[in-house]
Amino acid sequence: MRFSADQLARMLVESGARSGPLHAQLSQGLRELIELGELPIGATLPAERALASALSVSRTTVVTAYQSLSQEGRLERRQGSGTRVRAAVQEVERETVSSHVLAGDHAAAQFLNGPLATIDFATAALPCLPVVADTAAAIGREEYLQLGQQHHGYHPRGLPALRERLARWYTEDGLPTTAEQILVTSGAQQAVELVTQGCLQAGDSVVVEEPTYRGALEAFALAGCRVRSVASDAHGMDVAALARLSAPRLVYAQSTLQNPAGTVLAPDRARRLVKLAEDEHVVVVDDTALAGTAFEPARSRPLATYGDSERILTIGSLSKLFWGGLRLGWIRGASRTISRLAQMKGITDLGTSLVSQQIGLHLLDQVSLARSSRRSELVEGLADLTALLAESLPSWTWVPPRGGASLWVRLPGADTTQFAQVALRFGVAILPGAVFSASGGLTEHTRLPYAVPPAVLRAGVHRLARAWAAYLGDARSSVPVVSLTT
Template sequence: MTTNPDSLVFSADEVTRTLDGWQDGEGSLVERLAIAMAAAIRRGELSAGWRLPPERDLAAALAVGRNTVAGAYRKLKAMSIVGRRQGSGTWIEPAFDGGASREQVVGVGGHKLTVLDVAGERGRIDLAAALPTAPPTLDTMPWTGDTRDLVGHTGYWPLGYPPLRRAVAALFRRRGLPTTENDVLITSGAQQAIALIAFELCRPGDAVAIEDPTFPGAIDAFRRVDARVVPLSMDTVGPVDSYAAALRSAQARALYVMTTVHNPTGRMLTHEQRLEVIRAARQHSTLIVEDETLAELTYAGAPPPLAAIAPPRSVITVGSLSKIYWGGLRIGWIRAAQPVIDRLGRLKTIWDLSSSAPSQQLAVELLKQHDKLRQQRVSELRSRSATLLELLAEHLGDWHVTEPRGGLFVWARLPHGSATELAVRGAENGVAVLPGPATSPVGRFDDHVRISFVREPDTLAEGISRLARAWRDIRDRYAK
């Protein structure tokens, strides 16, 4: 790499501002500093191609010894996040190479961590993303939709295709939440739903409380509107305590939660815990945004949405058909009070005028078989979850694995080492997993990985075999 001009050098103060709370957590100061810097690079606060400050300058700014900074730089280099050369300093490696245009790149730092190879090239096994294939029913189901709705219409329904809005409303009513089509906005997937809510609710600097860890797309959506993201720690104290404490101290405008089949942990809140979340939000006048994207993938059946037991207009609910049916539909929704739906609908019109009309009509047809298709998908996922747990126990028995209550992922803790480094080594071995810092608003959980189990059993077996090879390289180094 050609070294950068002096104008592309981060000052020690600039780097320090991205490392708030870096000394919290476990491990040596070197490990904690390296993890915090890797997270800042992943968040884009420290840009690829720029040089980091000299060790002595950063050590003085952080009030630590120079050896601490030198050790952190060496650890980042070992993870291929930075480059170092005598006389040229330390720089952040470029984030992309020429083949990245087909791929979604996540992870930490300048090293490319591919989690979605839509072209299916290079034999990579993707256990980071969760992309269920379309159900076989799609090929054989009778088409009863009235195509005149499409042929005789412009195809633009800013709030959504009316029959689909009614069908989604019926789903909510079946789960105990009175809903009409006027309470529903159809979106192009749950990601657009979250982004619309973030744009409508937040102004720069507004506080939004988000579980830590959480869905990476939600972190991105709220950061995109310059909201101040307040992490709710879910690993050191009970999550309900975290909600109450964060809302009390941050005066958060909104609380983004997944109470049913949490991504990535797979946990579910009890009924009493849900009531405590609602009480805490009500006490601090905080609007709840509940993401139910995985809610119907529970093994025991989904409880009612929070909006069914919360005061009116205190909850906005997000849902999707991507994980039950097929992500290619790009069908999601927002359920909220009608004035909120009207505002979000006007905003969506600015973004894309309307979601795809054929996809919406196809979604109506699939919803006619919803119970059957949901049961088939849950049965399939439950079997594959069991397969993945068995594979992890066989090949990676020293890991601590949280058994999910449903959904698409296993959340696993490493006994030592860096999940970011494991993801890099995994990519080199032809398998992608999501390192924990990608799920954290503050770059924590570098001792965790999220592993998807949507793939076929044979593919899961090969993927875990590759991951185990990557892990052995790291484990053996720690054993020396």
């Protein structure tokens, strides 16, 4: 397995900030990735010069780090064959867990590896709304006893009462739905993975917009699909460009609110996408996980409201609106399709937590309150972030989002894979735009969260401004990590 310089640079960003000389920081980061198995035995590391460019350090820094790890017996370097991860003496011929998907950068890295830096701008997770704790605490012992009396407690399709409630929720919003059309999942990510496993085979063609949700890209890659992309602008996916492609097996869209750009699919494009699904027999996955965070929810409609085709699968979630810790999502689709996906879910997951589902059942009565609360905090956070950027980083640009928890920002002339390394030295972690791209493009972009405390937001932007000045100047100089109050 061969790692590119950009790929390894992203892995180092996501594994966290470090202190000390740059060569020591690099050797420590590589050492941890090797120990965790993210860099598997036999993996070929990038050439010194290429990695130095991706990390915005001198070639000497990389040479010194490689030499240090070679002396420890973790790397082997051979003239003409490059640098490889070396098996320790006690290692067997093949690792116990050796799946290829364990190598490389991935969306869960920042959650698996702990805090990324003093200030973490790499994640855009939303804080838990107080109504979640209030609702969970208000459920009494008798209700939990009744829940526990439901035989074995396994419901692969989801708690019947919750499925009925979700169906009624859609119906009340103008999209007639029955409980048989709902499959409850452990979050929207599991929903994406179930659809991927159930609708796609290795080699199938998938089209996404550019940029798009990173977790979906990883699910499609894991399934061995051929992923193509079409551009996205302030009005959402360019459906006209999509229509010019040879018909794919599946299109992954985000009509109600796009992650990470915060755009909403225009009604005329939504209608054309639904018609394309019907005419070309294309499966369309409409991920509406962010819908509850829209600044103007009345203007945000899922694709199924434009034509309830059997080929449209709608993904929903309570994670963004209420709290990610609930791990509660769902798929809405044709009854037969939902039944088949439920069979697949039952093979690997006998059911999502009934306790979370019972809490979610009550939270659905609090949706209006939650949307109002979430909208207020997000609008305020966005205003704070854009004011700080205008003051400290006036050359950075963006299209105003219509919801969501992050701002999709363009850094003119930058390679954000390189800039992310410089920013990390100033104690703030960001993600390169390439991780949101099917083709590894979008190198001038990054995603900045604004659902963070004002003091942290202010400190983070000030650090980014200093990092930007260093990047435009001598990005290869050693820079100490600054304090939170800087």
